[in-house]
Amino acid sequence: MSLFRPVSVPCPSCGASVEFNTVFSLNADRRPDLRVAVLNGSFQRQACPQCNTEFRLDPELTYLDVGRGQWIGVFPVAKLDQWKELEAQTQAMFNKAYGDKASAAAREIGAGLKPRLVFGWSALREKLVAVEQGLDDVILELTKAAMVRGLDEPPVDAGTELRLVAAEGDSLAVAWLVSANEEVKEMLRVPRSLYDEIAADTTGWSALHESLSAGPFVDVTRFLLPEGAAA
Ligand SMILES: [Zn+2]
Incomplete structure (x- = not known):
């Protein structure tokens, strides 16, 4: 399942409040269109209704593609300095969802997944291009x-x-x-x-x-x- 949550973000150009439907869990098996949007750069990008400036929301989500063996914890580039801590957290999240702390059925799916941690859209996109x-x-x-x-x-x-x-x-x-x-x-x-x-x-x-x-x-x-x- 892909999970969305509405958030209001100030436009970086004029400061107007812009509504985004943020994704915090992306399932590429069920929503291949979202994977395509990550690849073409349109994902979580929209124009400010006030001044028309296009901008992109920083990513913070988990990305799952069972078919291609990908499970990726995605964080904003601004959190790069916390990579050590977030790496441990990401590994723990994976273990709970698909690793040694998960149910037998989930572990079976997890055996085919590579857990990864990335910072920013370009890093996420790169992982998708590499697998492709x-x-x-x-x-x-x-x-x-x-x-x-x-x-x-x-x-x-x-x-x-x-x-x-x-x-x-x-x-x-x-x-x-x-x-x-x-x-x-x-x-x-x-x-x-x-x-x-x-x-x-x-x-x-x-x-x-x-x-x-x-x-x-x-x-x-x-x-x-x-x-x-x-x-
Ligand atoms: Zn604006």
């Missing part, structure tokens, strides 16, 4: 780590993120996006062979692979954040 393209998200993050390593001056700062946005033929389209508004700063094309090489190299990347898949927050960002530095 048959890409393992841990390997994808390692590929991003390899890309950043190879750049002279990666535009890494607190307000940007590196996200897979599409896969076309032999290349992966990976973009530096502004977290606040999803604006593309720079589009990079990476040969899919880089992903394949990393996937095939079981020894060279094993330490990083292990740290990346230690919890549901499968994202290179975890190494760039304060709590990640010590790990």
Whole structure:
């Protein structure tokens, strides 16, 4: 079931109160249209009735797609600094719903689900694109780590993120996006062979692979954040 709750949010442009039908539980098996809306960026985006400025509500929801094996806890980018705590909370939520604390029937469904934690719309969308393209998200993050390593001056700062946005033929389209508004700063094309090489190299990347898949927050960002530095 997909669960909605009406909320009023002030328009960032004129301050008028805008009514949103917020989703806090999205079931993509029953509402494939909502998955499509996440992919095309229209989900939870609407225009202010007063000044017509379009804006998007920050996500805070659980996303379920049994058919594609996805269970994702989604939080706003603003909560990224709490990732360690939210990772534990997300894992506990999953365990209760589909893991070792769930009923036998739910555990059976849970066996086919990968619990994940993401921050923001771009990160959620990336997980959907990766699954659609048959890409393992841990390997994808390692590929991003390899890309950043190879750049002279990666535009890494607190307000940007590196996200897979599409896969076309032999290349992966990976973009530096502004977290606040999803604006593309720079589009990079990476040969899919880089992903394949990393996937095939079981020894060279094993330490990083292990740290990346230690919890549901499968994202290179975890190494760039304060709590990640010590790990
Ligand atoms: Zn407005």
